[in-house]
Amino acid sequence: MDYVVEILLLMLGAVLVENYIFAKFLGICPFLGVSEKPDTALGMGFAVVFVMTLSSAATWAVYYLILVPFGLEYLETIAFILIIASLVQLIEMFLRKFVPALYGALGIYLPLITTNCAVLGSALLNIQNGYNFIESLAYGFSSAVGFTLAIVIFAGVRVRISFAEPPKSFRGTPIALIAAGLIAMAFSGFSGMSF
């Protein structure tokens, strides 16, 4: 029972306190790139949840079952990025063949995920924090949920911004970044909490 509570707290912390976007700065590129509309933001978010959960499991397995026994820990960056890239490719092929509906919804976001630093970041953090398999899976999943939460909130804010009229040089990215800063301020309210 205690263990379950521990896992749940780990997940809650990963979503709110250690939010990938607003506290750890992982995955900012898609956060700024795919957040024009809430719909696309949600699609990207789901794709990231999907890939990040699977890649957490796959990278954990490869690290502890292949790299550690052969003393190849220093190859983790290369190994992980290859695993993620091929995993994304596999998921894409699998979805296209067997779940066309889901592929239609997530398809265009999948290739972008290979270079999403949140995915590689979570794989590396799982190892750095010494999580076991279950914890890695929970951490990967919940960080991705935190990413989705952040990107959807931000997309909503951006829709509102598009109606506003900021000074000429602030139009576009700068005003979006400032809005992100304000959301980050709200999220930093969670940072006092420790689970």
Place this chain on the structure above:
Amino acid sequence: MSKYTMKNVGAQFLDGLFYKNPVLMQLLGTCSTLAVTTSIVNAIGMGLSTTAVLIFSNIFISLLRKFIPKQIRIASYIVIISGFVTAIQLLIKAYLPDIDKSLGLFIPLIVVNCIILARAESFASKNPVLPSAVDGLTMGLGFTFALTVLATVRELIGAGTLFGVQVMPDFYEPAIIFILPSGAFLTLGCLIALMNKVMNAKQERDKKKALEAKRAAKAESAEASEDNEAENTSDIEASAAESAATAVKEEN
């Protein structure tokens, strides 16, 4: 193929540092930009390690550009890049342990820094080795430059120090918000807005200059021609140019 001269190098430097600055103009590599700019030392460390990776990956991708099949080029680029990142990571761990500790996760994450893949795809895969190496250097320096500026603002306001040495007077209360994540977003937003303002002003100036040159040329040709009709038409043209100029002014 045209000759590669010093003039090209100069243009590339200007592009990397200002006109196509990876962070300020192209918005690439924002993750590491925001994360490591809490202090100037970190920013320079990150900037230079990225520059090193960028130079080597550009050189190798340019060397191999005729051998890499098109379908698997992205995967090949990532393998090449991650090889160099691992090398740099091990070097930093061995010789600069402090930097390694403070940059932590973001050194391996250079692999997924979009700048490197973007330069590989859009420049190194199409150009010979020497320009590619220079491109890596200039883009890397542009990245370092942007990071250093950002870190200077954040460290000065957020901690009252530069390079870890206190420069603000004792009564200055550091605004911690600038060191916190939200400060990173705010500072970068303002910096990009500033860059936009400078670029807009330059564009307007160039436009006006071009218009003036055109008018001067027109006036000259009008003076030269003695034909009355020709003068009339050029007068009309000149007045059209003038109205365009006032339109530009009004836009301002």
